[in-house]
Amino acid sequence: MSSEPHEGHLKQPLSDRTWYAGIAGLAVLGWLAYGQLVPFSEWITAQFPVERHSHTGEAIAFFAYDVPKVLLLLTGIVFVTGVLRSWFSPEKTRSILAGKREIWGYPLAALLGVFTPFCSCSSVPLFIGFVSAGIPLGVTFSFLIAGPMVGPVGLGLLYGLVGWKIATIYLVFGFTIATVSGFVLGKMGLERFLQDWVREMTAAPVGDLPEEQITFVDRLKTGAEQVREIVGKVWIWVLVGIGIGAAIHGYVPEAMMLKIMGGEAWWSVPAAVVVGVPMYTNAAGVIPIVEALLGKGAALGTTLAFMMSVIALSLPEMIILKQVLTLRLIAIFIAVVSVGILATGYLFNFLL
């Protein structure tokens, strides 16, 4: 245990034992609270002067159930992911991928994309770091598509809100789209559409960082830091997403939903992609909307297409990539990924 002298007003670092006990205590509290979601939301709804089964009553109940549920799930998943990801780094991933030029590079890149931590503010240096180390452009794309699309946060929320079947389908197809799109983009020989200076930068020095000695408590701290940062940033999108989901759940008539998002309307899949791409949110914001859409009878393929295009093809992300990619390359990238998403959407509407 730490035995540093007191430093007056300076914050004392918490001891290792405090960390273990604190995390265990919070996990138990979260677990208990998770069991009380239904009584809690019913109690909240009863505080409003509305009929329980009216449109407004249904919307309030959905909101009061989903907000604590999503926030609890999100906190837990982000924490666990943060701890797991402390074993991975973009630098390590790069050295793993740099040796793999053959066909295995694509699925491997997609797999590593899921586990390697990177935020959107790092995506440009990461992109350049990969390409300049000789990792093929297509493999780099597989990595960049898989990261946000099949990230553990989205999968965990999907599992918690709409069940394991859809979460599994999403995992398999998200992974397939990332692998196949990267492969197709790689075959197109698009290196000439990189911004000039990126193409010229072929041999950037590899940052050989000394392996830092970190303890398990350091990894727990990383997880806690991730929770503070990610939940602190996305909670507003969570509220907006659940608000939209609640409105759909309470007010949109099923007949109307079947007409615009049902399996019969052939144009609904491309429409879902067109609506999804410019939407700026993230997995945590869009999954409550997906939950409400599916509950109202929207077709699975159409809903998956909507969710995938929101998560994998957000416009702000493309604007960040504009620093390294020409507009033409961005357009090709969007087109290839969209085709994959459309195919997935039609396939499921056709099968189910």
Place this chain on the structure above:
Amino acid sequence: MKTVKIYGPGCKRCEATERMVQEAAAKLGVEVAIEKVADAKSIAMAGVMSTPGIAVDGKLVHAGGLPDAARLEQWLGA
């Protein structure tokens, strides 16, 4: 006098890292010249792929996430 470069596009964590460097330097009584490197090309040229990255006297010591305060003092004190 130590030269500290902070690599990052100017996100919140980069600002927090800069403050941590200043605090650690003040605590150790080391004079530091902090340079912020924000453009993508220079960040990648330094071999940094996850920001913020830190280099002390030209040597990259850290990349990705906030540095640990105790280690920061080691790097600045060395």
